[in-house]
Amino acid sequence: MSRQYNFSSGPAALPEAVLQQAQAELLEWNGARASVMEISHRGKEFIALAEEAERDLRELLAVPSNYKVLFLQGGATQHFAQIPLNFAQRGQRADYVLTGDWSEKAAKEAKPYVDVRIAASSAATHYDRIPPRAEWDLDPSAAYVHVTPNETIRGVEFHDIPDVGGVPLIGDVSSTILSRPLDVSKYGLLYAGAQKNIGPSGLVVVIVRDDLLERCPKDIPKILNYAEHAAQGSMLNTPNTWGWYLAGLVFKWVKAQGGVAAMAERNRAKAEWLYDYIDGSGYYKNPVERSARSWMNVPFTLPREELDAPFLKEAEKAGLLALKGHRTVGGMRASIYNAMPLEGVQALVDFMKDFARRNG
Ligand code: PMP
Numbered sequence: 001m002s003r004q005y006n007f008s009s010g011p012a013a014l015p016e017a018v019l020q021q022a023q024a025e026l027l028e029w030n031g032a033r034a035s036v037m038e039i040s041h042r043g044k045e046f047i048a049l050a051e052e053a054e055r056d057l058r059e060l061l062a063v064p065s066n067y068k069v070l071f072l073q074g075g076a077t078q079h080f081a082q083i084p085l086n087f088a089q090r091g092q093r094a095d096y097v098l099t100g101d102w103s104e105k106a107a108k109e110a111k112p113y114v115d116v117r118i119a120a121s122s123a124a125t126h127y128d129r130i131p132p133r134a135e136w137d138l139d140p141s142a143a144y145v146h147v148t149p150n151e152t153i154r155g156v157e158f159h160d161i162p163d164v165g166g167v168p169l170i171g172d173v174s175s176t177i178l179s180r181p182l183d184v185s186k187y188g189l190l191y192a193g194a195q196k197n198i199g200p201s202g203l204v205v206v207i208v209r210d211d212l213l214e215r216c217p218k219d220i221p222k223i224l225n226y227a228e229h230a231a232q233g234s235m236l237n238t239p240n241t242w243g244w245y246l247a248g249l250v251f252k253w254v255k256a257q258g259g260v261a262a263m264a265e266r267n268r269a270k271a272e273w274l275y276d277y278i279d280g281s282g283y284y285k286n287p288v289e290r291s292a293r294s295w296m297n298v299p300f301t302l303p304r305e306e307l308d309a310p311f312l313k314e315a316e317k318a319g320l321l322a323l324k325g326h327r328t329v330g331g332m333r334a335s336i337y338n339a340m341p342l343e344g345v346q347a348l349v350d351f352m353k354d355f356a357r358r359n360g
Contacts, residue, residue, distance in 0.1 A: 005344035008322035009152055009297060009335040010175065011195040016339075018249045029245075036245045041238055050234075053248030060251060060260055061177075063184050063207055068230040070206040071244050076102075076174045076193035079204060080109035083170060083189070086216045086226050088114035088143035095119035095142045095167070099158075099292075100127040100151030101328060106172060107146070114143060127154045129289040133162045144168045144188060150176035150294055152196075153326040155286070155333065157294035161186045168212060175296050177205070178254055179338055180264035188212050194243060196296070197338050199250050203243030254338065263338050264295075270336050270345045271295040277349045283356040301331040307359055308332070318351050320344075 006013040029036035032045055039046055054069050063069060074082070083106075088094050094114045096107040098121035107116050119138050120131035138145060145164045150157040152175040161169070161183060168188025176182075177192040184190065189208045195201035208226055216227035222236060229236050257263060275293060278284045284300045286293065302311055308324075311332065315323050325331040336345055 004319035004321050005340065005347055006321045007334045007336065007340070007344075007348070009196070009326070009333060010193070011201050012197075012335055012337050013339040014199070014246070015250065015253045018246065018253050021249055022246060037242045039241075041235055041241050046241060049248055050239075050244055053244060053251055056248065056251035056255060057205070060254055061182055061184055061207070066210045067184060068206075068208050068210065068213065070208065070226065070229050071234045071239055071247070072204045072206055072229060073202060073240055074204060075201070076172060076191060076204060077105070077109070079172075079191045079206070080106040081113065082224050082226070083146070083191075084110040084114035084143070085220055085224060087168070087170075087189075087212055091115060092143045093117050093139050093141065095136075095138055095145040095164075097121070097131070097136065097145065097147045097162075098123055098127075099130050099148055099156050101153045101326075102151055102172060102174075103146070103148040106148065110146070117142065119145065122156075126287070127151065127156055128287050128292075130156060130158055130292045136162070138164060138167065140165065140167065142167050144170045146170045146172070148172045150174075150296055152297050152335070153299075153329060153333075154288065155294040155297040155299045156288055156292050157296070159291065168209070175335075175337075176294075178250075178260055178263065179267050179296055181260050194247060196335070197250075199246035200243050203240045203247060205247070257338075266342065267295045267336070267338070270340065270342050271298065273342070273345050274298050274334060274336070274349060277352065281352070281356060283360065284352060296337055297333055297335050299325055299329065299331055299333040305330070310359070311355055314355060315348075315351060318347075320348055320351055323348075 032039050057069055095117050097119055098104055110116050120136040122129050122131050145167050149171050170189045171187050173190050174193040175196045178197040184207055191206045194203035213227040213230055216225050222228045278286050278300050286300045312324055323332045325333040
């Protein structure tokens, strides 16, 4: 067995206990005499599994009863376009707050379907902060306001949910969901690709307030219509049953860890351990303003670019995987989602100290 500490940004490490359970019941699930991947999504066994997963997620995030929880597909990227298609009328404006590469992409993909306004952006400072709320130029008649509460590439996270008045707030929580408590009631819609804190890629969780579903137009393809998915319990067509099953196991695991409040305590401790070391090292650097630093994705640079390759090679040898930064920004990035234990972060810091000492 050679599993190691995996700092991949996504698909990311899953809790080992979840993988072990999935392995143990891979061939035959729950007395079905078949794998969970091989049974009908409309059978009572799978429906029970699906309902239980939804119940657990609702409990973990205290999702109010006037919200639907959907288990969809298409990656978060599909929803960049699907959101304006469903919630904006032609010619209507929507406000986007740009805090990194993913919010930029969300705005770009929305453009064919809504008049995108950039209400605030930190592009001018290379996305090293969150523009202060007081400086946002919001349009009270906008269809919605879109934010990315955690930017996976540059490691920028909102630590408070901004108040945007009566306009529905939409959040791409792909890389922060389940890492800390989340006040769902502040949002009109939340969406998350699963492959960081929920399960395997190919599954997208959407949490949407009922009144927004009334906006979904009838003249778009059903498969892109959130109201249709909600009316069919996310079974308009064959869902990602394997992803749904694994997500259910992860929800149980998070509950067993003490829920999202307990996860938050651990995640804060992990992030502090790493940032404190980086800041005090005089060797490594993280460019993000302290108040906006992510608990989930920690990018850092070495003093000279030519040290990157040996750092990565030696880290791999030391059992610390996937620390290479995103290709668009370079440097390193440690993604420390829920499944990464504090010991993994401590092992990383120990390695970083040793590397700095040898390559000072
Ligand atoms: N939003 C964020 C914040 C992400 O981190 C990612 C993927 N890393 C995406 C959207 C795109 O997700 P997908 O690849 O599932 O479309």
